[in-house]
Amino acid sequence: MNVSTYSIKDLEQLSGIKAHTLRIWEQRYSLLSPKRTDTNIRYYDDDDLKLILNVALLNDNGYKISKIAKMDIAEIREEVVKLTERTLTHDDQIHALTISMIEMEEERFDKVLSTNILKIGFEQTMLNIVYPFMSKIGVLWQTGAINPAQEHFISNLVRQKLIVAIDGQVYKGGGKKFLLFLPEGELHEISLLFAAYLIKLKGHKVIYLGQSTPRADLELVYKMHKPDYLMTVITTAPSAEQVQEYIDNLASMYQESEIILSGYQIIGQDLRFPKNVKTMNYIREIKEYIEEMELISQEK
Template identity: 40%
Template sequence: MDKLINKIKDSFTIQDLEILTGIKAHTIRIWEKRYELLNPTRLNRNVRTYNLSDLQKILNVSLLYKRGHKISKISKLSDNQIAEEAKVFALRDFSNTYEINSLIICMYTFDQKLFHEIYKQQSEKLTFRQIFTNTYIPLLNHLGLLWQTDSIKPVHEHFVSNLIYQKIALNIAKIPSNKKSNNPINVLFLPYGEIHELGLLFLNYYLKLVGQEVIYLGKSIPFDNLFYLNSQIKSITWITYFMIDKTKEEKDEFILSVSKLLEHTKNKCIIVGNIWEEYRKKNTNEQIIFKSKLEELVSVNEAKLSVI
């Protein structure tokens, strides 16, 4: 986190800082008043804005604070000392929070070099499965929330998403082709209108890695195309992944379409995403399986898929 921030102007509200750090806005205001921790620009009496340096500092502060450091002691450190303390802590405990915070700064500053440096450092200690599960998935969860709250521009999300996409594609290319088997073919898709496909693409990598047969359809697939594929392949495990919330009407329509897709077959559909929690509780269709997180499908340490 001691990287120099590129001169790309951007500003953040206190609500943005709350979302990015997990520290309540009320607490941040108290820290400002009591410890002069940040120096926001005041647009008027009630509105403050924060720059990238403020974001970098509060991310480091939140890392130390959540690990037991008292805010009264943190506030006495200089910005450079706070950054160094966060770095030392991360290196000692190899906390993925440090990498996630670094990637958030990387995203806002469009720093490709920093992204690749973080990946190289992690690759020396972790498998790609571990990097994605422990760092990229939490980051993607952040992006989903930031997207919904207009805390990031599309250009930010596209920048970091495409860098992660490149790493997934690179690792997929290293996997030898799998032999055909009698097991169900995993068909991975995102429904029409859903465009956040990185989680699904990683699952494509993971399934191939553990020897599963996969057809990857990608994003925004109309259901009539799925019905056509259903007529061509006898045994299918459908898998889809949601990052962004939908209205109740949209969810009901999707579940109805999935139910029709599964009718008169022995196929199953795995729906991943925490937006489906209420549906999971009420689900009576044994062919539909709800998973809250992608991590529930992926074993980081052993080569197996927990539900297939």
Template identity: 40%
Template structure:
């Protein structure tokens, strides 16, 4: 049975396209651009083809076409014009829309074909920064507004993780050339938001450092097992939901105790929970960063 999402509310369309619901209603009424169906309680619903059409219209609109002109374009010509624009200068927005559709429909083939098409002109690093990061930034909103379910989010993020891992593996056949630091990327216990850490691991390996990737939900006490073997360690972690505001200071103190017992190590931290730390109160070997780019600049 194929149970992909086929009907969307006007709020779903607003969240997926970025066009306000009020504007969508005006476009419907004034230009007859979309034809919603009505439920028994007179609520608008939209088909998947309506969503696809709106995403295409949005791309034209964002590239300077007036909505009055778009309304006069024969419907069959709109995808052709979109492809023409994409071939010139708007791959990013088209790809994000295609990835959204692949997510809504759990369509792995569409994800792969879209990814391979943008790789023709972009490096993996460009794809991640220009396409995946904006897409991931939107996922939180889409999930919070019930436009997508956790299953949708897990589907698309697992495919993105797969691409990071494949590109990292290509680099791991080469011996590390930088000896000043050994990075240990990990996530604390109960932390599973891994994409940012995986990508930073790719950047670390790309720059020729040795990386000992530990992954998700790592108990702090187990870090000593790495400290026993190496001296020049730099632990790298994302604090997205854990440790919480109430526990984060205790977590830092426990890490400081480990470094005293097993030798000095650095710690680089990112993520929402780090806002609860005062950088001025941290030891000099513990540093906080506001973004992936800040970490990359420091590598």
């Protein structure tokens, strides 16, 4: 894996500490040791990032920077582990997950998630910690502040947790039928998996096709199951130039179902949505949508 390099702006985005403050800490306490390129441009490496993430977490929780600066790396890390085990502040937990991602440390990542799931439940852990965290690293990945290996590492760990949670929900019959899929070429599956979990949790049937579903396969499964709802999340595929055509084709081919769309290529874009298409800004809206749907059914 290539060694990652970071600008001071990258450190600011990842740690939440202003670049001006980082420079002061660097000068006054020698916390950071920037390297220089052949053209004399300052940069930081993974060790610098890990250190500043840990320092930021301690500082946010009342540790004075003068005290932190006197600790060695092992002492700082030990204090951070103690802190993340006892605090339930969402920002702190997101910070702890970020450190685990940078260090690619599976056990620590798993411990943070498992502790929160035990204390506040799987759903609240996903909504208040994992999703904000995934949104954060999505932006950082797009700007090059983290590398693809780190993003894949974390996504796969979250995916494993979701699959286990989904398997734990037993369908008992009844309810509505939801067909969940991603378009061909689309691989970003976390939101769709969480939607599958919430839908099954509410007692509805989920037919899950997952990543990069060929159109022919989607059409075949649709004819077999005749679902009440189709749901997909469009993050990168189809492209922005092709999304409108894709939406129109879905709406035309599956007129007997309501189609639920979300994702970066959908939300906030200048698109036209046919009458059988509904959009969701955030995945948490699927829960509200299902509850609303159930109320309407009860009233009929």
